[in-house]
Amino acid sequence: MKHLRSIPELGVDGIVRILNLADHMVEVNRRPVPKVPALVGRTVVSLFFEDSTRTRISFETAAKRLSADTMTFSVSTSSVNKGESLRDTVETVDAMGVAAFIVRHKTSGVPWQLSEWTDASIINAGDGWHQHPTQALLDCHTIRTELGRSVGRECLAGLRIAIVGDVRHSRVARSDIQAFTALGAHVIVVGPRTLLPPEVHTWPVAVTSDLDSVIGDVDVLYMLRMQRERMNEALVPDLGEYSNRFALDRARASRLRADCLVMHPGPMNRGVEMMVDPSDLARSVITRQVSNGVAVRMAVLFDALGEANSEVSS
Amino acid sequence: MSGPATNIVNIVGGRIVDSTTDANGRSADIHIVDGRIALVVASGGKLPAAATVLDASNAVVSPGFVDLHTHLREPGREDSETIETGSRAAAIGGFTAVVAMPNTDPAQDSRAVVEFVREQGRRAGLCEVVPSGCITVGRAGERLVPYAELMKSGVTLFTDDGNGVQDPLLMRRAFEYSSDLGITMAQHCEVSRLTAGAVMHEGACCSHLGLPGWPAIAEELMVYRDIELVRITGGRLHVLHVSTARSVDMIRAAKADGLAVTAEATPHHFTLQDESLRSFDPVFKVNPPLRTMVDTEALKAGLRDGTIDAIATDHAPHPDHLKEQPLDAAPPGMLGLETAFALAIGELGMDLRSVLACLSWNPARIAGIDDRHGRPVAEGEPANLAVLDPGGAWVVDRARVASKSRNTPYHGRSMTGRVRHTVLNGRAVVIDGVAQR
Numbered sequence: 001m002k003h004l005r006s007i008p009e010l011g012v013d014g015i016v017r018i019l020n021l022a023d024h025m026v027e028v029n030r031r032p033v034p035k036v037p038a039l040v041g042r043t044v045v046s047l048f049f050e051d052s053t054r055t056r057i058s059f060e061t062a063a064k065r066l067s068a069d070t071m072t073f074s075v076s077t078s079s080v081n082k083g084e085s086l087r088d089t090v091e092t093v094d095a096m097g098v099a100a101f102i103v104r105h106k107t108s109g110v111p112w113q114l115s116e117w118t119d120a121s122i123i124n125a126g127d128g129w130h131q132h133p134t135q136a137l138l139d140c141h142t143i144r145t146e147l148g149r150s151v152g153r154e155c156l157a158g159l160r161i162a163i164v165g166d167v168r169h170s171r172v173a174r175s176d177i178q179a180f181t182a183l184g185a186h187v188i189v190v191g192p193r194t195l196l197p198p199e200v201h202t203w204p205v206a207v208t209s210d211l212d213s214v215i216g217d218v219d220v221l222y223m224l225r226m227q228r229e230r231m232n233e234a235l236v237p238d239l240g241e242y243s244n245r246f247a248l249d250r251a252r253a254s255r256l257r258a259d260c261l262v263m264h265p266g267p268m269n270r271g272v273e274m275m276v277d278p279s280d281l282a283r284s285v286i287t288r289q290v291s292n293g294v295a296v297r298m299a300v301l302f303d304a305l306g307e308a309n310s311e312v313s314s
Numbered sequence: 315m316s317g318p319a320t321n322i323v324n325i326v327g328g329r330i331v332d333s334t335t336d337a338n339g340r341s342a343d344i345h346i347v348d349g350r351i352a353l354v355v356a357s358g359g360k361l362p363a364a365a366t367v368l369d370a371s372n373a374v375v376s377p378g379f380v381d382l383h384t385h386l387r388e389p390g391r392e393d394s395e396t397i398e399t400g401s402r403a404a405a406i407g408g409f410t411a412v413v414a415m416p417n418t419d420p421a422q423d424s425r426a427v428v429e430f431v432r433e434q435g436r437r438a439g440l441c442e443v444v445p446s447g448c449i450t451v452g453r454a455g456e457r458l459v460p461y462a463e464l465m466k467s468g469v470t471l472f473t474d475d476g477n478g479v480q481d482p483l484l485m486r487r488a489f490e491y492s493s494d495l496g497i498t499m500a501q502h503c504e505v506s507r508l509t510a511g512a513v514m515h516e517g518a519c520c521s522h523l524g525l526p527g528w529p530a531i532a533e534e535l536m537v538y539r540d541i542e543l544v545r546i547t548g549g550r551l552h553v554l555h556v557s558t559a560r561s562v563d564m565i566r567a568a569k570a571d572g573l574a575v576t577a578e579a580t581p582h583h584f585t586l587q588d589e590s591l592r593s594f595d596p597v598f599k600v601n602p603p604l605r606t607m608v609d610t611e612a613l614k615a616g617l618r619d620g621t622i623d624a625i626a627t628d629h630a631p632h633p634d635h636l637k638e639q640p641l642d643a644a645p646p647g648m649l650g651l652e653t654a655f656a657l658a659i660g661e662l663g664m665d666l667r668s669v670l671a672c673l674s675w676n677p678a679r680i681a682g683i684d685d686r687h688g689r690p691v692a693e694g695e696p697a698n699l700a701v702l703d704p705g706g707a708w709v710v711d712r713a714r715v716a717s718k719s720r721n722t723p724y725h726g727r728s729m730t731g732r733v734r735h736t737v738l739n740g741r742a743v744v745i746d747g748v749a750q751r
Contacts, residue, residue, distance in 0.1 A: 085638060085639065086638065086640060087638045105640060107640035107643070108523055108524045108525050108641065109525070109640070109641050113594055113638070113640070130523055130524035174524055197521040197524075198517065198518075198521045199521045200521065202521065203521070203522075
């Protein structure tokens with residue numbers, strides 16, 4: 001794998017390969033000194049055109065644990081604000097000798113555009129509403145390990161996963177749905193029609209706007225972040241109505257199966273989609289998602305940049 | 315110097331296809347003097363000597379093409395195109411006249427700007443540049459332009475292209491006020507409240523790519539509104555760049571009702587689909603957006619049955635540095651003048667004469683320039699002609715376009731159908747595909 005731009009490009013074999021590598025990286029992270037020399041001398045640049053401290057730190061931690069040199073290019077301090085074009089930016093940084101760009105941009109497709117202008121690997125850290133493949137991989141890894149399933153092409157087979165909220169504007173939802181279904185899960189998207197994507201019937205999912213009809217019978221409840229600015233676009237009448245229909249509140253939490261995993265990509269909007277404290281839930285794995293993020297991103301960087309015969313455990 | 319004067323041109327060995335011939339045309343040689351066709355003789359017949367002899371063997375001589383929809387960018391965006399470079403692209407594409415869209419800076423809402431555009435076209439001397447006028451002042455959608463005043467500068471087609479006129483009252487007044495002036499309101503049909511931030515067609519493809527969608531209904535609502543306004547006002551409507559199947563249906567019904575409605579379709583809308591955006595290449599971003607195969611087929615059917623009168627390019631040059639931006643920031647539009655003929659011949663499944671109707675005499679009539687363009691190739695007529703090699707093969711190369719910009723969506727594509735020569739006012743402005751000035 002040279003680039004990781006989307007789950008469909010990675011394919012099911014690629015997902016399985018990353019999940020296997022992630023298990024090794026979890027082991028590395030448990031060591032007293034969680035660091036291996038796999039990427040010594042390789043430079044990894046985080047190219048973040050949209051703020052995301054959490055994702056950026058997760059990637060940079062992953063790169064440092066593989067001994068890569070890391071640099072951060074953030075728009076607020078860069079020449080992009082002086083009118084430099086996307087192409088000039090990436091070509092300029094590329095000229096310094098870069099092995100991989102980790103790219104975050106508010107617009108779908110930017111990772112594909114950048115890969116036309118550089119020979120470096122492109123790792124998509126989120127593009128518009130389109131893809132966030134490392135989030136999907138860490139979510140697969142989290143579900144698999146929490147449920148004690150071994151890695152394989154069918155490792156989520158038979159699971160019922162509900163994804164609740166603003167699917168239309170969610171790169172997490174698009175990537176997750178592709179990854180979960182590729183590994184055999186059954187996905188139900190839950191939200192008002194205004195927050196579901198156009199032509200949702202072409203997606204490989206079941207669709208409902210009635211959260212209560214599904215909440216008692218799912219293996220995973222995946223809550224999406226509800227952004228307040230959606231109120232300004234007449235997509236939902238108001239936040240109260242949204243919470244009444246789609247938030248995880250006490251009443252709904254009490255109906256979850258005891259073994260149901262509750263997930264959220266963060267950052268949570270407490271009082272909007274999350275009306276309960278995750279620590280009050282039987283099986284919230286939200287912080288586990290964050291810690292798994294580092295191991296999965298180590299796996300992705302190693303897969304993209306590591307020498308074929310280099311040893312993770314060396 | 316001895317020999318014939320340079321204002322004498324012969325075209326020999328060709329087959330004339332025009333509005334008066336059948337689809338096969340007739341073989342003839344042509345003698346042009348001082349901008350007019352002086353003599354048409356049977357092929358191989360005797361012609362007086364000429365300074366320029368254009369070889370038309372295995373080729374078709376037709377009236378030159380007329381583009382109802384060209385963005386020449388001058389004045390205001392000369393980094394994208396100038397009237398000279400755009401005219402050169404037009405001539406190479408076989409066009410002898412182009413209607414210049416008014417979204418210049420300043421906009422074409424005054425006689426001063428309109429006259430400037432026409433004069434720059436004369437200076438370039440590669441095709442006739444016919445300025446359109448705005449429907450509203452500054453294309454702002456608030457006040458009507460003085461139409462009768464602009465008519466004194468020869469403007470007969472009015473449009474706010476780039477914007478639709480959103481206010482239904484203002485549009486009603488525009489149709490009413492203009493209904494006895496003999497001019498045409500050319501509408502860019504887009505209800506802008508439904509397309510804020512849109513990058514591509516709203517459908518299954520945009521759903522998967524996570525890009526904001528431009529729904530078909532945003533066009534269709536305005537097509538419907540304007541057809542019904544024409545019905546009650548007696549105004550005249552030309553629908554620019556029709557892109558959806560339902561728009562075609564509504565226009566077909568309006569024509570059956572005898573309303574003064576005409577329409578155009580672009581080559582990119584009848585040859586490309588929204589799926590092109592899977593590459594995320596902004597060269598495929600255009601307004602209205604590329605749509606689905608159902609729409610593509612409906613546009614072709616509309617052209618074949620005469621619902622859509624004209625093929626227009628919506629030639630919209632943009633420099634690389636603007637197109638090489640994220641999809642939301644990149645401006646919409648693509649080049650069209652140099653590829654229109656090949657795409658029309660290659661993709662529509664129409665006979666040559668029907669294609670020429672859509673490229674020449676129909677748009678000449680809509681533009682109000684049918685006294686000098688789209689004319690029969692006959693003695694006494696103005697010599698605005700194209701010599702076409704319908705079987706000529708070539709490959710589109712973005713590095714070799716005549717336009718100042720390179721944003722063709724057809725780079726690398728093999729084409730069949732070449733424009734060999736173009737004659738403007740009796741002068742050969744393109745010979746063997748090469749512009750002469």
